[in-house]
Amino acid sequence: MSIELILSAKIIEAIAQCYNQQVEPSLVQIQNTRKEFEGDITLVVFPFVRMSKKSPEATAAEIGDYLQQHVNEVEKYNVVKGFLNLVISPAYWVSVLNSASAHANFGITEATEASKLVMVEYSSPNTNKPLHLGHIRNNLLGFSLCEILKANGNKVVKTNIVNDRGIHICKSMYAWKMWGNGQTPENTGIKGDHLVGNFYVKFDQEYKKEIAALIGQGETKENAEQNAPSMQGARELLLKWEAKDAETVQLWKTMNDWVYAGFDVTYKAMGVDFDKIYYESETYLYGKNEVLRGLAEGVFYQKDDSSVWADLTPEGLDQKILLRSDGTSVYMTQDIGTAKERFQDYPIDKMVYVVGNEQNYHFQVLSILLDKLGFEFGKGLHHFSYGMVELPQGKMKSREGTVVDADDLMAEMIEVSRKTSEELGKLEGYTPEQAAETYKMIALGALKYFILKVDPKKNMLFNPEESIDFNGNTGPFIQYTYARIRSVLRKATDRGIELNRELASSTELSGKELQLIKSVTQFPVAVKEAGDMYSPALIANYIYELVKEFNQFYHECPILVEENVETRNLRLVIAETVGKTIKTGMKLLGIDVPERM
């Protein structure tokens, strides 16, 4: 049992004994003592002063006396204003370190047969353009969230819904037909997703010209947008596709295959993967069927132009279109079908969608619609809503070319990493392959940590002019600390030093040693909170604090050079345990750590 739980129970007991009052556990506010005060754990006594009818100081002292007498681990205490600072015995901290060091998977709760099954949808790209920085945030958050949920004892199915059909694909297809001149990834040497993306941009350029021309001829803006030949062409392709026109389907397959080949490369570079991939082209019909069923059952209604709608005014929302007047599906239709499929395929206890906050309304509506259609899981969907990545000039727009491309960004980061490593000359003796692997590990560590350390809910800014840092609160800083620890441990082994991981309870702890042990014990707490809050950032911030403390310790306390064998052993055990915690924690972020750098 953790010291916090023991104390919590004893504090309630103390109040009962001293003041004859029953208190709710929620009133017991225990926190780690701030560094500037003496002590390890602090109780906020303000909530109890009205029970004691004494000053905060006197109340704190009475509770402190009681705890000191009744809890072995409480050595002494001091009172500062309404704060009762408890000093916990070193023996307790030693026992905690022993247990952390003994557990291979310290901080991790393994899933069992009885565990909940969580399905997490993330990535979910459109197949009309390559992945950009916004997708990177999605993928990294999604992957990390899955690792964190697993570490909290859940079974997780990582899923990806590929938006492989729809008007956006048809735009790229139309542009390719009109202006493609038979270009392929093979004959141009351009990565497939980028090639298709080029045509998406081309479409938009031509479309805009046509609109301008039509407006010049006296058309209204709305009419021009509807009647532009490009748009009509794309719409026609969408209709042909839904009608399974052979030539259209063939072109669609070909271009999507180019994109998939490109995506595979990007996913692999990012280090993300999926257990089950759904394709919208396969699920949208289920959605259409469900909408038609809803229409037949009177849940939805049809307008004169034969478009199908949901009336959400009882829920305080608007009307929502579910099938266009030409009968084709919209985004919502597809998501209904996909949800139904998934719950048929898996015994899902919890469904999580990792999708940007621009779609908050969409998921609010999806939840309601599924519920209206009689799916009991409708209300339980969880939209993991994350903020946008913005550039200094504002939002990224693929069609306007103001995007930071995922492949380019990763390649640039690797290049910076390589140069830095070579300048520092840390990898001498490595083969070129080993070195290249390390450059990549550091580059991705920098990128992933940069993205994940920010609260997912908030928008974040990326300035391409100032490349991502490798110093300070960064992935490489953490990786570097890990490499240092490994280096010390290697040297210990080389010198024939054997670790004794069963530390005696009488082991003495200095300030930094104690602080590090306390930090390590917070890891399971951080893992749980990250799981509860769906926040990789909590893990990132935790590791950073741990690593910062380790570096201070490393600087102040000699490890191998220490002459006292017991102290040397203690420090090695601490270093090893911190290293293990860093590695486990970084794994939860999808970041690897190097043996050397």
Add this chain to the structure above:
RNA sequence: GCCUCGGUAGCUCAGUUGGAUAGAGCAACGGCCUUCUAAGCCGUAGGUCAUGGGUUCGAAUCCCGUCCGGGGUACCA
């Protein structure tokens, strides 16, 4: 217009259900490599927590108003 999210150091971000003197990194300045990796460590400077009220022992945190910004809002995804 309506809905919704946000505003913390020059910049990028932390700040558990309200708790002690609001913290990091970057940038700036000054120290520390004959000792386990200087991608490090130590120090200096930098704040009206957008703003005005309120709630209370206590507010960056909760409530109301105002200003500024992002996102959404019936045939894009």
